[in-house]
Amino acid sequence: MTQPIPAEWSPHRAMWVGWPSHEELWGEYFAQAQDEVEALVRALAGPGREQVRLMIGNEEALPGVRARLDGVAGIEIVAARFGDIWLRDTGPIFSAGSAVANAFGFNGWGGKYVYKHDDEVADWIADFSGVPATRHDFILEGGALDHDGEGTVLTTRQCLLNRNRNANWTQADAEAALAEAVGAKVVVWLGDGLLNDHTDGHVDNLARFVAPGVVACPIAFGPKDPNAEVYDETARLLSETTDAMGRKLKVLRIPSPGLVLDADERPIPASHMNFLVADGAIVVPTYGNDMAGRLAGEALATVFPDREIVLSPSNAVLTGGGSFHCISQQEPE
Template structure:
C-alpha cells in the first residue's frame, strides 16, 4: 500500500522555489514579484533553515537570479525550463525521505494557462534531486491537496471534481486514485474555494493542516470580506470530520486578509492560508493590511511556537494567481 505523503511540518532536506522568469507574464509587476520572491528565499535559507533550490525558468532570467543570490548561504540557483512558477502544482510530490516521488498529468489548470514546459517540471525536479518517480495519468495539481502525514487529505469538490480536470471522476474514483498515489486513507471533501481563484478552488488557499488533528482555516476580516460564507462553511465541515486516526478535527480560525482588490477593483483570492511551513520558520504572505497580517501571524504562532513567524509581502506574486505555497515544493528529509 502507498504510504501517506509526509506532513509539511516534518524536516526538509531542501525546498524548491520558482523564480519569476518571464517578464511577459508579469507585466509591470515583474520587478516587484522578483523582489517578493527574493525576500521569501532569504527568509527560508541559512543555517537551521532550508537548502533552497531556486528554479529559474529560462536563460534570460538566469544572470539576474545568480547575481541576487551570489554568496547567500543555502541558496542554489538551478537552470531549468518552466512556463510559470507554480511548482506546487507542476512539480513532483515527494514521499517520505524523498526516496521516491509521485508525478501527475497537468493541463494548465483546466486549460486556462497552458504554457510550454510546465508538463516537464516534475521530471526536471526529480532528475535534479536524483529521485525515481511513479507517473500517474490523471490530472492533479499539488495545491489541490493538503496532507497530515497520517493519511488524511484535504481537498475541494470545486477543483478535484471539476470536469475541466478529469471529466469522468466521481468522489469515489478520486478517492481511489488518491489512495493509490498519495496514500490517502480519508479524503476530507470541502466545497468551494475562494472567489475568483484561477485554480478552481485549490485547498492551499482555504484550509491547511498545522498539527496532527488540527486544521487552520480563515475567519472573515472586515465587513466586506467576499469569502465570509465560504470560510464559515469550511470551518463547519471540518469540525464535523474525523481524520484517519479517528480524531475529531480541531479548527484554528485564522483572520483572513479581508477584501483585496486588483487594479480593476475586482476581488482577488488573497489568502494567509498560502503560508509556507519551512524548517525553523512559517512564512506568511501579506497583502497590505498590517493588522490582518499581525493577527494571522499571532494565530499561527499558537500552533508553531518553535518556528519564527515571518510576515512577507506577496501582492505582486498574487497578480500571477497564487502566493508562497504555490511557488514552492519541499523535499522531506
C-alpha cells in the same frame, strides 16, 4: 499499501522555489515579484533552515538572479525551464524520505493557462533531485491537496471533481486514485474555494493542517470580505469531520486578509492560508493590511511555537494568481 505523504512540518532535505522569469507574464509587476521572492528565499535559507533550490525558468533571468543571490548560503540557483513559477502544481509530490517523486498529468489548471515546459517540470525536478519518478495517469495539481502525514487529505470538490481535469471522475474514483498515489486513508471533501480563484478552488488557499488533528481555516476580516460564507462553511465541515486516526478535527480560525482588489477593482483570492511551512520558519504572505497580517501570524505562532513567524509581502506574486505555498515544493527527509 502506499505510505502517506509527510506533513509539511516534517523535516526537509530541500525546498524548491520558482523564480519569476518571464517578464511578459508579469508585466509591470515583474520587478516587484522578483523582490518578493528574493525576500522569501532569504527567509527560508537562514541559519539552520532550508537548502533552497531556486529554479530559474529561462536563460534570460539567470544573470539577474546570480547578481542578487550567488554565494548566499543555503541557496542553490538551478537553471531549468518552466512556463511559470507555480511549482506546487507543476512539480512532483515527494513521498516519505523523498524515495519517490509522484508526477501527475498537468493541463494548465483545466486548460486556462497552458505554457510551454510546465508539463515537464515534475520529471525535471525528480531527475535533478536523483529521485525516481512515478507517473500517475490522472491530472492533479499539488495545491489541490493538503496532508497531515497520517493519511488524512484535504481537498475541494470544486477543484478535484471539476470536469476540466478528469472529466468522468466520481468521488469514489478520486479517493481510489489518491489512496494509490499519495496514501490517502481519509479524504476530507470541502466545497468551494475562494472567489475568483483561477485554480478552481485549491485547498491551499482555504484550509491547511497545522498539527495532527488540527486544521487552520480563515475567518472573515472586515465587513466586505467576499469569502465570509465560504470560510464559515469550511469551518463547519471541518468541525464535523473525523481524521484517519479517528480524531475529531479541531479548527483554528485565522483572520483573512479581507477584501483585496485587483487593478480593475475585482476581488482577488488573497489568502494567509498560502503560508509556507519551512524548517525553522513559517513564512506568511501579506497583502497590505498590517493588522490582518499581524493577527494571522500570531494565530499561527500558537501552533508553531518552535518556528519563527515571518510576515512577508506577496502583493505582486498574487497578481500571478497565487502566493508562497503555490511557488514552492518540499523534499522531505
